[in-house]
Amino acid sequence: MKQFAFLVRRDLSLAFRQGMDSLLVVVFFVIAVVLFPFGVGPEPGTLSRIAAGVIWVAALLSTMLSLERLFQTDYDDGSLELLALSSLPLEVTVLAKVTAHWITSGLPLIVAAPVLAVLMQMDTDGFLVLVAALLLGTPSLSLIGAIGAALILGSRRGGVLLSLLVLPLYIPVLIFGVSAVDAAIGGYEFKAQLLILGGFFIGTLALAPWAGAGGLRQALE
Amino acid sequence: MADLHRFANPTRFLKLAAIIQPWALAVFLLSAAIGLYMAFFTAPADYQQGESARIMYVHVPAAWMAMFCYTVMAVASAVSLIWKHPLADVSARASAPVGAAFTFLALATGSLWGKPMWGTWWVWDARLTSVLVLLFLYIGYMALQGAFDDRVRAAKASAILALVGFVNVPIIKFSVDWWNTLHQPASVIKMGGSSIHPSMLWPLLIMAIAFKAYYVWVLLVRMRAELVANKVRILRLKQVHGG
Secondary structure (H helix, E strand, C coil): CCCHHHHHHHHHHHHHCCCCHHHHHHHHHHHHHHHHHHHHHCHHHHHHHHHHHHHHHHHHHHHHHHHHHHHHHHHHHHHHHHHHCCCCCCCHHHHHHHHHHHEEEEEEEEHHHHHHHHCCCHHHHHHHHHHHHHHHHHHHHHHHHHHHHCCCCCCCCCCHHHHHHHHHHHHHHHHHHHHHHEEEEEECCHHHHHHHHHHHHHHHHHHHHHHHHHHHHHHHC | HHHHHHHHHHHHHHHHHHHHHHHHHHHHHEEEEHHHHHHHHHHEEEEEEHHHHHHHHHHHHHHHHHHHHHHHHHHHHHHHHHHHHHHHHHHHHHHHHHHHHHHHHHHHHHHHHHHHHHCCCCCCCCHHHHHHHHHHHHHHHHHHHHCCCCHHHHHHHHHHHHHHCHHHHHHHHHHHCCCCCCCCCCCCCCCCCCCCCHHHHHHHHHHHHHHHHHHHHHHHHHHHHHEEEEEHHHHHHHHHHHH
Protein backbone atom coordinates (compact mmCIF):
# COMPACT_ATOMS: atom_id res chain seq x y z
CA MET A 1 0.00 0.00 0.00
CA LYS A 2 2.84 2.36 0.88
CA GLN A 3 4.58 1.50 -2.37
CA PHE A 4 1.32 1.99 -4.23
CA ALA A 5 0.89 5.48 -2.78
CA PHE A 6 4.53 6.25 -3.51
CA LEU A 7 4.14 5.22 -7.14
CA VAL A 8 1.02 7.35 -7.54
CA ARG A 9 2.84 10.33 -5.97
CA ARG A 10 5.82 9.80 -8.27
CA ASP A 11 3.65 9.79 -11.38
CA LEU A 12 1.71 12.81 -10.19
CA SER A 13 4.79 14.84 -9.44
CA LEU A 14 6.25 13.87 -12.82
CA ALA A 15 3.04 15.05 -14.48
CA PHE A 16 2.93 18.31 -12.54
CA ARG A 17 6.54 19.13 -13.27
CA GLN A 18 5.86 18.78 -16.95
CA GLY A 19 3.11 21.31 -16.28
CA MET A 20 1.34 21.91 -19.54
CA ASP A 21 1.07 18.28 -20.56
CA SER A 22 -1.94 17.30 -18.50
CA LEU A 23 -3.52 20.70 -19.09
CA LEU A 24 -3.32 20.10 -22.84
CA VAL A 25 -5.76 17.21 -22.52
CA VAL A 26 -8.37 19.55 -21.06
CA VAL A 27 -7.65 22.12 -23.75
CA PHE A 28 -8.22 19.44 -26.39
CA PHE A 29 -11.45 18.44 -24.64
CA VAL A 30 -12.72 22.03 -24.68
CA ILE A 31 -11.73 22.66 -28.29
CA ALA A 32 -13.26 19.40 -29.50
CA VAL A 33 -16.60 20.28 -27.87
CA VAL A 34 -16.50 23.90 -29.02
CA LEU A 35 -16.08 22.74 -32.64
CA PHE A 36 -19.61 21.32 -32.63
CA PRO A 37 -21.56 24.60 -32.48
CA PHE A 38 -19.58 25.65 -35.57
CA GLY A 39 -20.27 22.33 -37.26
CA VAL A 40 -23.97 21.84 -36.58
CA GLY A 41 -24.98 25.48 -36.12
CA PRO A 42 -25.68 27.49 -32.98
CA GLU A 43 -29.43 26.74 -32.56
CA PRO A 44 -29.96 26.05 -28.82
CA GLY A 45 -32.44 23.26 -29.59
CA THR A 46 -29.99 21.25 -31.68
CA LEU A 47 -27.10 21.85 -29.32
CA SER A 48 -28.93 20.84 -26.16
CA ARG A 49 -30.16 17.70 -27.92
CA ILE A 50 -26.62 16.53 -28.74
CA ALA A 51 -24.82 18.05 -25.71
CA ALA A 52 -24.47 14.87 -23.64
CA GLY A 53 -23.24 12.80 -26.58
CA VAL A 54 -20.73 15.42 -27.73
CA ILE A 55 -19.28 15.89 -24.26
CA TRP A 56 -18.95 12.14 -23.74
CA VAL A 57 -17.35 11.52 -27.14
CA ALA A 58 -14.89 14.38 -26.54
CA ALA A 59 -14.10 12.93 -23.10
CA LEU A 60 -13.42 9.53 -24.70
CA LEU A 61 -11.11 11.03 -27.31
CA SER A 62 -9.16 13.19 -24.88
CA THR A 63 -8.71 10.26 -22.47
CA MET A 64 -7.37 8.24 -25.37
CA LEU A 65 -4.94 10.96 -26.43
CA SER A 66 -3.24 10.96 -23.06
CA LEU A 67 -3.03 7.15 -22.89
CA GLU A 68 -0.05 6.81 -25.16
CA ARG A 69 2.22 8.32 -22.52
CA LEU A 70 0.87 6.10 -19.75
CA PHE A 71 3.69 3.56 -20.04
CA GLN A 72 5.68 4.87 -23.01
CA THR A 73 8.02 7.28 -21.17
CA ASP A 74 8.79 4.73 -18.47
CA TYR A 75 9.31 2.09 -21.12
CA ASP A 76 11.69 4.30 -23.09
CA ASP A 77 13.92 5.30 -20.16
CA GLY A 78 13.93 1.82 -18.63
CA SER A 79 12.22 2.63 -15.35
CA LEU A 80 9.39 0.26 -16.28
CA GLU A 81 11.85 -2.64 -16.06
CA LEU A 82 12.92 -1.50 -12.61
CA LEU A 83 9.27 -1.29 -11.56
CA ALA A 84 8.73 -4.80 -12.87
CA LEU A 85 11.72 -6.06 -10.88
CA SER A 86 10.55 -4.46 -7.64
CA SER A 87 8.69 -6.43 -4.98
CA LEU A 88 5.43 -4.75 -5.95
CA PRO A 89 3.25 -7.04 -8.13
CA LEU A 90 3.03 -5.70 -11.69
CA GLU A 91 -0.78 -5.61 -11.42
CA VAL A 92 -0.53 -3.12 -8.55
CA THR A 93 1.97 -1.08 -10.54
CA VAL A 94 -0.53 -0.89 -13.39
CA LEU A 95 -3.27 0.13 -10.98
CA ALA A 96 -1.06 2.86 -9.50
CA LYS A 97 -0.20 4.26 -12.93
CA VAL A 98 -3.87 4.16 -13.93
CA THR A 99 -4.82 6.02 -10.74
CA ALA A 100 -2.27 8.73 -11.51
CA HIS A 101 -3.49 8.87 -15.12
CA TRP A 102 -7.08 9.30 -14.00
CA ILE A 103 -6.16 12.08 -11.55
CA THR A 104 -4.19 13.98 -14.19
CA SER A 105 -6.50 13.45 -17.17
CA GLY A 106 -9.88 12.14 -15.99
CA LEU A 107 -10.50 14.49 -13.10
CA PRO A 108 -9.80 17.73 -15.05
CA LEU A 109 -12.33 16.59 -17.66
CA ILE A 110 -14.98 16.19 -14.98
CA VAL A 111 -14.23 19.69 -13.68
CA ALA A 112 -14.45 21.15 -17.17
CA ALA A 113 -17.58 19.22 -18.22
CA PRO A 114 -20.24 21.43 -16.50
CA VAL A 115 -18.77 24.56 -18.10
CA LEU A 116 -18.97 22.89 -21.50
CA ALA A 117 -22.50 21.73 -20.71
CA VAL A 118 -23.45 25.40 -20.24
CA LEU A 119 -21.83 26.28 -23.57
CA MET A 120 -23.74 23.44 -25.23
CA GLN A 121 -27.06 24.73 -23.79
CA MET A 122 -27.59 21.50 -21.90
CA ASP A 123 -30.67 21.38 -19.70
CA THR A 124 -29.67 22.08 -16.07
CA ASP A 125 -31.38 18.86 -14.92
CA GLY A 126 -28.59 16.93 -16.59
CA PHE A 127 -25.60 18.65 -14.94
CA LEU A 128 -25.38 16.63 -11.78
CA VAL A 129 -25.97 13.33 -13.59
CA LEU A 130 -23.37 14.25 -16.20
CA VAL A 131 -20.78 14.79 -13.47
CA ALA A 132 -21.83 11.59 -11.68
CA ALA A 133 -21.73 9.57 -14.91
CA LEU A 134 -18.29 10.96 -15.77
CA LEU A 135 -17.08 10.19 -12.25
CA LEU A 136 -18.14 6.57 -12.64
CA GLY A 137 -17.24 6.26 -16.32
CA THR A 138 -13.82 7.89 -16.73
CA PRO A 139 -12.02 5.48 -14.35
CA SER A 140 -13.21 2.61 -16.58
CA LEU A 141 -11.84 4.50 -19.59
CA SER A 142 -8.42 4.84 -17.94
CA LEU A 143 -8.47 1.17 -16.90
CA ILE A 144 -9.45 -0.18 -20.33
CA GLY A 145 -6.99 2.21 -21.93
CA ALA A 146 -4.15 0.84 -19.81
CA ILE A 147 -4.54 -2.53 -21.56
CA GLY A 148 -4.18 -0.88 -24.96
CA ALA A 149 -1.29 1.30 -23.80
CA ALA A 150 0.57 -1.78 -22.54
CA LEU A 151 -0.02 -3.74 -25.75
CA ILE A 152 1.33 -1.12 -28.13
CA LEU A 153 4.68 -0.62 -26.34
CA GLY A 154 7.48 -0.94 -28.85
CA SER A 155 5.21 -1.13 -31.87
CA ARG A 156 5.27 0.97 -34.98
CA ARG A 157 2.65 3.78 -35.30
CA GLY A 158 1.53 3.28 -31.70
CA GLY A 159 -0.83 6.24 -31.38
CA VAL A 160 -3.16 5.45 -34.26
CA LEU A 161 -3.09 1.79 -33.36
CA LEU A 162 -4.07 2.60 -29.79
CA SER A 163 -7.24 4.34 -30.94
CA LEU A 164 -8.18 1.34 -33.05
CA LEU A 165 -7.71 -1.03 -30.11
CA VAL A 166 -9.29 1.03 -27.37
CA LEU A 167 -12.20 2.93 -28.91
CA PRO A 168 -14.35 -0.14 -29.73
CA LEU A 169 -14.02 -1.21 -26.11
CA TYR A 170 -15.13 2.27 -24.95
CA ILE A 171 -18.50 2.03 -26.69
CA PRO A 172 -20.46 0.44 -23.78
CA VAL A 173 -19.33 3.19 -21.38
CA LEU A 174 -20.32 5.80 -23.95
CA ILE A 175 -23.78 4.29 -24.48
CA PHE A 176 -24.71 4.16 -20.81
CA GLY A 177 -22.99 7.44 -19.96
CA VAL A 178 -25.01 9.32 -22.56
CA SER A 179 -28.27 7.55 -21.83
CA ALA A 180 -27.99 8.37 -18.11
CA VAL A 181 -27.75 12.10 -18.90
CA ASP A 182 -30.50 11.94 -21.53
CA ALA A 183 -32.79 10.11 -19.11
CA ALA A 184 -32.20 12.72 -16.42
CA ILE A 185 -32.95 15.55 -18.86
CA GLY A 186 -36.08 13.78 -20.07
CA GLY A 187 -37.26 13.37 -16.48
CA TYR A 188 -36.89 9.60 -16.43
CA GLU A 189 -35.23 7.28 -13.93
CA PHE A 190 -31.46 7.30 -14.47
CA LYS A 191 -30.31 5.16 -11.54
CA ALA A 192 -30.05 1.98 -13.65
CA GLN A 193 -27.60 3.54 -16.13
CA LEU A 194 -25.44 4.88 -13.30
CA LEU A 195 -25.46 1.46 -11.64
CA ILE A 196 -24.37 -0.16 -14.91
CA LEU A 197 -21.54 2.40 -15.22
CA GLY A 198 -20.56 1.53 -11.66
CA GLY A 199 -20.66 -2.14 -12.64
CA PHE A 200 -18.34 -1.46 -15.59
CA PHE A 201 -15.98 0.35 -13.23
CA ILE A 202 -15.86 -2.54 -10.76
CA GLY A 203 -15.52 -5.10 -13.55
CA THR A 204 -12.66 -3.26 -15.26
CA LEU A 205 -11.04 -2.55 -11.88
CA ALA A 206 -10.88 -6.30 -11.32
CA LEU A 207 -9.80 -7.37 -14.83
CA ALA A 208 -7.88 -4.53 -16.49
CA PRO A 209 -4.81 -4.44 -14.16
CA TRP A 210 -4.43 -8.13 -14.78
CA ALA A 211 -4.61 -7.84 -18.58
CA GLY A 212 -2.46 -4.69 -18.50
CA ALA A 213 0.21 -6.45 -16.45
CA GLY A 214 0.11 -9.32 -18.95
CA GLY A 215 0.69 -6.78 -21.70
CA LEU A 216 3.60 -5.19 -19.85
CA ARG A 217 5.23 -8.56 -19.13
CA GLN A 218 5.34 -9.52 -22.77
CA ALA A 219 6.63 -6.05 -23.68
CA LEU A 220 9.50 -6.38 -21.20
CA GLU A 221 10.54 -9.90 -22.17
CA MET B 1 -3.19 -32.50 -22.27
CA ALA B 2 -0.99 -35.13 -23.83
CA ASP B 3 -3.42 -35.33 -26.76
CA LEU B 4 -3.24 -31.61 -27.34
CA HIS B 5 0.54 -31.66 -27.44
CA ARG B 6 0.63 -34.58 -29.82
CA PHE B 7 -0.54 -32.15 -32.50
CA ALA B 8 1.81 -29.39 -31.38
CA ASN B 9 4.39 -30.87 -33.68
CA PRO B 10 4.14 -28.87 -36.93
CA THR B 11 5.32 -31.78 -39.05
CA ARG B 12 2.59 -34.03 -37.70
CA PHE B 13 0.10 -31.22 -38.17
CA LEU B 14 1.17 -30.69 -41.77
CA LYS B 15 0.62 -34.37 -42.53
CA LEU B 16 -2.82 -34.33 -40.95
CA ALA B 17 -3.72 -31.04 -42.64
CA ALA B 18 -2.76 -32.45 -46.03
CA ILE B 19 -5.28 -35.27 -45.47
CA ILE B 20 -8.12 -33.09 -44.16
CA GLN B 21 -7.78 -30.21 -46.59
CA PRO B 22 -9.18 -31.86 -49.78
CA TRP B 23 -12.06 -33.32 -47.75
CA ALA B 24 -12.92 -29.90 -46.33
CA LEU B 25 -12.92 -28.49 -49.85
CA ALA B 26 -15.14 -31.34 -51.09
CA VAL B 27 -17.61 -30.89 -48.22
CA PHE B 28 -17.68 -27.16 -48.89
CA LEU B 29 -18.34 -27.49 -52.63
CA LEU B 30 -20.95 -30.22 -52.19
CA SER B 31 -22.88 -28.59 -49.36
CA ALA B 32 -22.68 -25.15 -50.97
CA ALA B 33 -24.11 -26.58 -54.19
CA ILE B 34 -26.93 -28.40 -52.40
CA GLY B 35 -27.55 -25.54 -49.99
CA LEU B 36 -27.70 -22.89 -52.70
CA TYR B 37 -29.96 -25.04 -54.86
CA MET B 38 -32.35 -25.58 -51.95
CA ALA B 39 -32.16 -21.92 -50.96
CA PHE B 40 -33.07 -20.73 -54.44
CA PHE B 41 -35.47 -23.41 -55.67
CA THR B 42 -36.95 -25.70 -53.02
CA ALA B 43 -37.26 -23.32 -50.07
CA PRO B 44 -40.53 -21.37 -50.15
CA ALA B 45 -40.56 -17.60 -50.33
CA ASP B 46 -41.45 -16.03 -47.00
CA TYR B 47 -45.15 -15.18 -46.69
CA GLN B 48 -44.32 -11.72 -45.40
CA GLN B 49 -40.93 -10.92 -46.84
CA GLY B 50 -41.25 -12.62 -50.24
CA GLU B 51 -38.18 -13.57 -52.24
CA SER B 52 -35.82 -11.27 -50.37
CA ALA B 53 -35.92 -13.60 -47.36
CA ARG B 54 -33.54 -15.84 -49.31
CA ILE B 55 -30.70 -13.51 -48.29
CA MET B 56 -31.04 -15.29 -44.96
CA TYR B 57 -29.23 -18.36 -46.32
CA VAL B 58 -26.04 -16.33 -46.66
CA HIS B 59 -26.61 -13.77 -43.92
CA VAL B 60 -27.29 -16.10 -40.99
CA PRO B 61 -24.40 -18.57 -41.59
CA ALA B 62 -22.02 -15.64 -42.15
CA ALA B 63 -23.08 -14.10 -38.85
CA TRP B 64 -22.65 -17.43 -37.07
CA MET B 65 -19.18 -17.80 -38.55
CA ALA B 66 -18.26 -14.25 -37.55
CA MET B 67 -18.79 -15.19 -33.92
CA PHE B 68 -17.37 -18.69 -34.34
CA CYS B 69 -14.09 -17.43 -35.84
CA TYR B 70 -13.65 -14.94 -33.01
CA THR B 71 -14.28 -17.69 -30.48
CA VAL B 72 -11.69 -19.89 -32.18
CA MET B 73 -9.28 -16.96 -32.16
CA ALA B 74 -9.85 -16.28 -28.45
CA VAL B 75 -9.50 -19.95 -27.47
CA ALA B 76 -6.36 -20.33 -29.60
CA SER B 77 -4.96 -17.15 -28.03
CA ALA B 78 -5.62 -18.49 -24.54
CA VAL B 79 -3.96 -21.80 -25.45
CA SER B 80 -0.94 -20.01 -26.88
CA LEU B 81 -0.58 -17.77 -23.82
CA ILE B 82 -1.00 -20.59 -21.30
CA TRP B 83 0.70 -23.58 -22.90
CA LYS B 84 2.87 -21.77 -25.50
CA HIS B 85 1.41 -24.14 -28.07
CA PRO B 86 3.26 -23.26 -31.31
CA LEU B 87 0.33 -23.94 -33.62
CA ALA B 88 -2.19 -21.97 -31.56
CA ASP B 89 -0.61 -18.66 -32.59
CA VAL B 90 -0.63 -19.68 -36.20
CA SER B 91 -4.29 -20.70 -36.11
CA ALA B 92 -5.37 -17.52 -34.28
CA ARG B 93 -3.51 -15.39 -36.81
CA ALA B 94 -4.97 -17.37 -39.71
CA SER B 95 -8.53 -17.09 -38.35
CA ALA B 96 -8.62 -13.31 -38.06
CA PRO B 97 -8.91 -12.26 -41.72
CA VAL B 98 -11.43 -15.04 -42.43
CA GLY B 99 -13.53 -13.97 -39.46
CA ALA B 100 -13.31 -10.33 -40.50
CA ALA B 101 -14.49 -11.27 -43.99
CA PHE B 102 -17.45 -13.22 -42.57
CA THR B 103 -18.33 -10.29 -40.30
CA PHE B 104 -18.23 -7.91 -43.23
CA LEU B 105 -20.35 -10.32 -45.28
CA ALA B 106 -22.92 -10.56 -42.47
CA LEU B 107 -23.09 -6.76 -42.21
CA ALA B 108 -23.29 -6.25 -45.98
CA THR B 109 -25.98 -8.89 -46.59
CA GLY B 110 -27.87 -7.65 -43.53
CA SER B 111 -27.77 -4.16 -44.96
CA LEU B 112 -29.06 -5.38 -48.35
CA TRP B 113 -31.80 -7.28 -46.57
CA GLY B 114 -32.65 -4.37 -44.32
CA LYS B 115 -33.29 -1.95 -47.19
CA PRO B 116 -36.43 -3.70 -48.54
CA MET B 117 -37.61 -4.99 -45.14
CA TRP B 118 -36.96 -2.18 -42.69
CA GLY B 119 -36.76 0.56 -45.32
CA THR B 120 -33.23 1.52 -44.32
CA TRP B 121 -29.70 0.30 -44.98
CA TRP B 122 -28.64 0.66 -41.40
CA VAL B 123 -30.18 1.08 -37.97
CA TRP B 124 -28.28 1.61 -34.76
CA ASP B 125 -29.78 -1.35 -33.00
CA ALA B 126 -27.94 -3.47 -30.48
CA ARG B 127 -27.26 -6.46 -32.75
CA LEU B 128 -25.96 -4.41 -35.66
CA THR B 129 -23.86 -2.16 -33.46
CA SER B 130 -22.26 -5.02 -31.57
CA VAL B 131 -21.41 -6.83 -34.83
CA LEU B 132 -19.86 -3.61 -36.12
CA VAL B 133 -17.76 -3.49 -32.95
CA LEU B 134 -16.74 -7.09 -33.69
CA LEU B 135 -15.49 -5.98 -37.10
CA PHE B 136 -13.44 -3.21 -35.45
CA LEU B 137 -12.01 -5.77 -33.01
CA TYR B 138 -10.94 -7.99 -35.91
CA ILE B 139 -9.33 -5.02 -37.65
CA GLY B 140 -7.58 -3.95 -34.43
CA TYR B 141 -6.30 -7.48 -33.94
CA MET B 142 -4.88 -7.63 -37.45
CA ALA B 143 -3.36 -4.15 -37.12
CA LEU B 144 -1.67 -5.12 -33.86
CA GLN B 145 -0.35 -8.29 -35.51
CA GLY B 146 1.28 -6.19 -38.20
CA ALA B 147 2.66 -3.49 -35.92
CA PHE B 148 5.63 -5.36 -34.50
CA ASP B 149 8.86 -6.40 -36.14
CA ASP B 150 9.23 -9.18 -33.61
CA ARG B 151 6.69 -11.90 -34.42
CA VAL B 152 6.66 -13.48 -30.96
CA ARG B 153 5.91 -10.08 -29.46
CA ALA B 154 3.12 -9.51 -32.01
CA ALA B 155 1.57 -12.90 -31.26
CA LYS B 156 1.51 -12.31 -27.51
CA ALA B 157 0.19 -8.75 -27.66
CA SER B 158 -2.60 -9.67 -30.04
CA ALA B 159 -3.47 -12.79 -28.01
CA ILE B 160 -4.16 -10.57 -25.00
CA LEU B 161 -6.24 -8.26 -27.17
CA ALA B 162 -8.26 -11.19 -28.56
CA LEU B 163 -9.06 -12.34 -25.02
CA VAL B 164 -10.08 -8.85 -23.89
CA GLY B 165 -12.28 -8.41 -26.96
CA PHE B 166 -14.02 -11.71 -26.35
CA VAL B 167 -16.43 -9.93 -23.95
CA ASN B 168 -18.21 -8.73 -27.08
CA VAL B 169 -19.20 -12.19 -28.33
CA PRO B 170 -21.80 -12.98 -25.63
CA ILE B 171 -23.09 -9.41 -26.01
CA ILE B 172 -23.75 -10.08 -29.72
CA LYS B 173 -25.36 -13.41 -28.98
CA PHE B 174 -27.79 -12.08 -26.39
CA SER B 175 -28.22 -8.53 -27.71
CA VAL B 176 -31.55 -9.45 -29.36
CA ASP B 177 -32.85 -10.87 -26.08
CA TRP B 178 -31.57 -8.15 -23.77
CA TRP B 179 -32.69 -5.19 -25.85
CA ASN B 180 -35.93 -4.81 -27.70
CA THR B 181 -34.65 -4.30 -31.22
CA LEU B 182 -35.59 -4.23 -34.87
CA HIS B 183 -33.46 -7.30 -35.54
CA GLN B 184 -35.51 -10.41 -34.98
CA PRO B 185 -34.72 -12.55 -31.92
CA ALA B 186 -33.09 -15.97 -32.07
CA SER B 187 -35.32 -18.42 -33.91
CA VAL B 188 -33.15 -21.35 -34.97
CA ILE B 189 -31.59 -22.39 -31.68
CA LYS B 190 -33.79 -21.79 -28.68
CA MET B 191 -35.61 -23.49 -25.84
CA GLY B 192 -38.56 -25.59 -26.94
CA GLY B 193 -37.32 -26.25 -30.45
CA SER B 194 -36.74 -24.14 -33.51
CA SER B 195 -39.51 -21.78 -34.61
CA ILE B 196 -38.49 -21.97 -38.24
CA HIS B 197 -40.14 -24.34 -40.72
CA PRO B 198 -38.07 -27.40 -41.84
CA SER B 199 -38.32 -26.37 -45.50
CA MET B 200 -36.32 -23.27 -44.59
CA LEU B 201 -34.28 -24.75 -41.76
CA TRP B 202 -32.62 -27.46 -43.88
CA PRO B 203 -31.10 -25.20 -46.52
CA LEU B 204 -29.98 -22.91 -43.70
CA LEU B 205 -28.20 -25.70 -41.85
CA ILE B 206 -26.62 -27.04 -45.05
CA MET B 207 -25.34 -23.56 -45.86
CA ALA B 208 -23.98 -23.34 -42.33
CA ILE B 209 -22.06 -26.58 -42.93
CA ALA B 210 -20.78 -25.19 -46.23
CA PHE B 211 -19.52 -22.03 -44.51
CA LYS B 212 -17.86 -24.03 -41.77
CA ALA B 213 -16.15 -26.37 -44.25
CA TYR B 214 -14.97 -23.32 -46.21
CA TYR B 215 -13.51 -21.90 -42.99
CA VAL B 216 -11.69 -25.16 -42.20
CA TRP B 217 -10.32 -25.28 -45.73
CA VAL B 218 -9.09 -21.66 -45.76
CA LEU B 219 -7.73 -22.02 -42.24
CA LEU B 220 -5.67 -25.06 -43.26
CA VAL B 221 -4.43 -23.34 -46.43
CA ARG B 222 -3.36 -20.28 -44.45
CA MET B 223 -1.77 -22.29 -41.64
CA ARG B 224 0.19 -24.48 -44.04
CA ALA B 225 1.30 -21.42 -46.00
CA GLU B 226 2.53 -19.77 -42.82
CA LEU B 227 4.41 -22.86 -41.64
CA VAL B 228 6.05 -23.15 -45.05
CA ALA B 229 6.92 -19.45 -44.97
CA ASN B 230 8.54 -19.99 -41.57
CA LYS B 231 10.60 -22.82 -42.99
CA VAL B 232 11.70 -20.68 -45.92
CA ARG B 233 12.74 -17.91 -43.55
CA ILE B 234 14.77 -20.29 -41.43
CA LEU B 235 16.47 -21.72 -44.51
CA ARG B 236 17.28 -18.22 -45.76
CA LEU B 237 18.73 -17.26 -42.37
CA LYS B 238 20.82 -20.41 -42.42
CA GLN B 239 22.07 -19.54 -45.87
CA VAL B 240 23.02 -16.05 -44.78
CA HIS B 241 24.71 -17.10 -41.56
CA GLY B 242 26.22 -20.28 -42.94
CA GLY B 243 27.65 -18.20 -45.83
